[in-house]
Amino acid sequence: MLAEFTIFPIGKDVSLSKYVARSLKLIDESGLPYRINPMGTVVEGSWDDIMELIKKCHMAILEDTERVSTSVKIDDRKGITNALDSKIKSVEEKVGRELRK
Numbered sequence: 001m002l003a004e005f006t007i008f009p010i011g012k013d014v015s016l017s018k019y020v021a022r023s024l025k026l027i028d029e030s031g032l033p034y035r036i037n038p039m040g041t042v043v044e045g046s047w048d049d050i051m052e053l054i055k056k057c058h059m060a061i062l063e064d065t066e067r068v069s070t071s072v073k074i075d076d077r078k079g080i081t082n083a084l085d086s087k088i089k090s091v092e093e094k095v096g097r098e099l100r101k
Helices: 017-030 047-062 083-095
Strands: 002-009 034-037 040-044 068-075
Touching (some): 002 047, 017 034, 017 040, 017 047, 040 083, 047 068
Antiparallel strands (some): 002 068, 034 040
């Protein structure tokens, strides 16, 4: 399963990088494969592992603010592993070249 999520502290600074860094520490410690992008983080793993991780990140940010908004997008496909890389590779094969990352 892949899950892309974003966590926004509401009523805080315009810059969110310190909150992203706090979440990424937890994500990195989880041992789950992940990729960051300018709009969120994509994590690969089981339903339970990913949901536990998202909850930890959400609660960590909630410690710093009175209100948090968390958005999650899930792609759950049976029998697929290493989707973080294989989905991109599949598109690159169809395009005929390596894409910018």
